[in-house]
Amino acid sequence: MSKRIAAKYKIDRRLGENLWGRPKSPVNKRTYKPGQHGPTARPAKVSAFGAQLRAKQKLKGYYGNITEKQFAGLYVEAARRKGNTAENLIGLLECRLDALVYRAKFVPTVFAARQFVNHGHVTVNGKKVNIPSYRLRVGDVVQVREKSRTMALVLEALDSPERDVPDYVELDVGAMKATFLRVPELADVPYPVKMEPNMVVEYYAS
Structure with a gap:
């Protein structure tokens, strides 16, 4: 298995979602988190910040090998542009x-x-x-x-x-x-899972 494939499946397992909608994703068979206690672990309560962080990780992870610096830079540009920052961010990613x-x-x-x-x-x-x-x-x-x-x-x-x-x-x-x-809006982009760019904006704005 190549590093790229391994990375892709690791992201799916960590987030607990089939991020790219692929039939071979391990999440299709194992919905629990990875690790020794994954199958029996209770769902953890997620704080507002945790939900925002997860939304950021999910959107960033979907586009592959974008670095944190690159992603944060896209947010800064999206915020600087006129209009809805969340929609601007999606547009920049799709460009x-x-x-x-x-x-x-x-x-x-x-x-x-x-x-x-x-x-x-x-x-x-x-x-x-x-x-x-x-x-x-x-x-x-x-x-x-x-x-x-x-x-x-x-x-x-x-x-x-x-x-x-x-x-x-x-x-x-x-x-x-x-x-x-x-340039598409969020509703136009065929994400297999729900993306929440508004929460990504809240994450960086907080």
Whole structure:
């Protein structure tokens, strides 16, 4: 098992939720927490701060290898922008290049998306970009490079019925390109579990 897969399953077990809605998640069979006393442990009472922290960990964990510093920086920018800070935060997360690569089903997981971008397999508006956190603008076109289109990882992901492409991404399967149509709101993003960005905002604001 690769470190990426192990990390993904560890996050699921720690949070007690199938964060990415995958059929192989261990949470599907074991809903209790990991550890020796996991199966028999009583549910702990969660404070307001604990609930906020959990909401932050869940949202941050969903997007893979985002560091705490990067995530906090996104919150600061979301708070600085006009409008609802929670919605702004979701929009900034979905503008990331690795998030779009995942949404377009070019790869099976958010962890794979980061690695896929890092290894130079995609272009943005015809130019190679290998920075997962690269911020897309509305109208940007992300495409799998021609030499990478026959990779088993890509073909299997595109053919998988596990996820649907959201309506703010226009996918051309034949050309393996995706157009970022608009910045989504929370209600538009196909999270398999309930996300609570308002509580994330409360966590950083407290």
